Amino acid sequence: MYDTIVIRTYTRGRQTVLLSLCKLESEAKLKRFILTSNHTLQCPICREDLTYLHSTSSKHLKANSILHNLFRQEYVKEYDIRQSETENERKNIIKKRLIIGNRHQLLSYDYDYTRHEWTLFIKFENDHQKDVGQFIKQIIVNLHPTFVPSQIILDKPPFRLTRIGWAVFNISLSIEFHAKWNKSDLVTNWFLSFSDADTQKMMEIEFQKSTDNTTNNTVL
Structure with a gap:
């Protein structure tokens, strides 16, 4: 029922891995997971603090171009479909x-x-x-x-x-x-x-x- 999603980023030459135990089908679900999680956001390998993903004042996920690009590469088809839908909506x-x-x-x-x-x-x-x-x-x-x-x-x-x-x-x-x-x-x-x-x-x-x-x- 649940998959383990591994997201790899690179910070100062070190590999940082963020593990999520929920099935993330979109970037929006990742945002909800991070914002609603009561666990400490920490890399399980290098133990780097990932709490910068939280915004304590507005409760919104801060913009993260790395995650955005990763999801765009992972879900190419979904991104293309949504982009096409957005363009069609704009035309209409x-x-x-x-x-x-x-x-x-x-x-x-x-x-x-x-x-x-x-x-x-x-x-x-x-x-x-x-x-x-x-x-x-x-x-x-x-x-x-x-x-x-x-x-x-x-x-x-x-x-x-x-x-x-x-x-x-x-x-x-x-x-x-x-x-x-x-x-x-x-x-x-x-x-x-x-x-x-x-x-x-x-x-x-x-x-x-x-x-x-x-x-x-x-x-x-």
């Missing part, structure tokens, strides 16, 4: 910059009452092809409770909402993505601005293309 990642903001126009002004027209917008940067609808299914907008209705659902692009009011407030947003992206809802907020220029914030979102759904590649 779509990065989009989501922009949330509002435009504003002053309608009337007097001492007792001021009327402002504002338009909330949610879009992608450089959205010339208007593909935001391929990613976003709907957006739930929660306004100040004085608005009736105070909750509005935007279910198709362009995702905009225009209202008339007299003061700024915080707008709560819940953005739901299409199921094919397998992505959790994004909950964020936007504080309304009555400045003359358009105000906005930007965030980067990653989407993972499904390898099983070839239609994603043609649409995008």
Whole structure:
């Protein structure tokens, strides 16, 4: 059930052997073994102290290029497979910059009452092809409770909402993505601005293309 794994390194011309009595199938298992072991880490041949493999402050294994290279040589096939998987995942990642903001126009002004027209917008940067609808299914907008209705659902692009009011407030947003992206809802907020220029914030979102759904590649 258990194998003895012998890892050989060389320090100042001496052979250092680290023995592990658990079956180590990956470098991650070696890390877990070293970090969870209550035994003194010591070379069984030269008795060299190997406690440098521990990091007492962060409880993480310190980087060890020797072990890394040894495992890469020992598990060539596994490393190649994982590298291929990583490259494929990177190719299937779509990065989009989501922009949330509002435009504003002053309608009337007097001492007792001021009327402002504002338009909330949610879009992608450089959205010339208007593909935001391929990613976003709907957006739930929660306004100040004085608005009736105070909750509005935007279910198709362009995702905009225009209202008339007299003061700024915080707008709560819940953005739901299409199921094919397998992505959790994004909950964020936007504080309304009555400045003359358009105000906005930007965030980067990653989407993972499904390898099983070839239609994603043609649409995008």
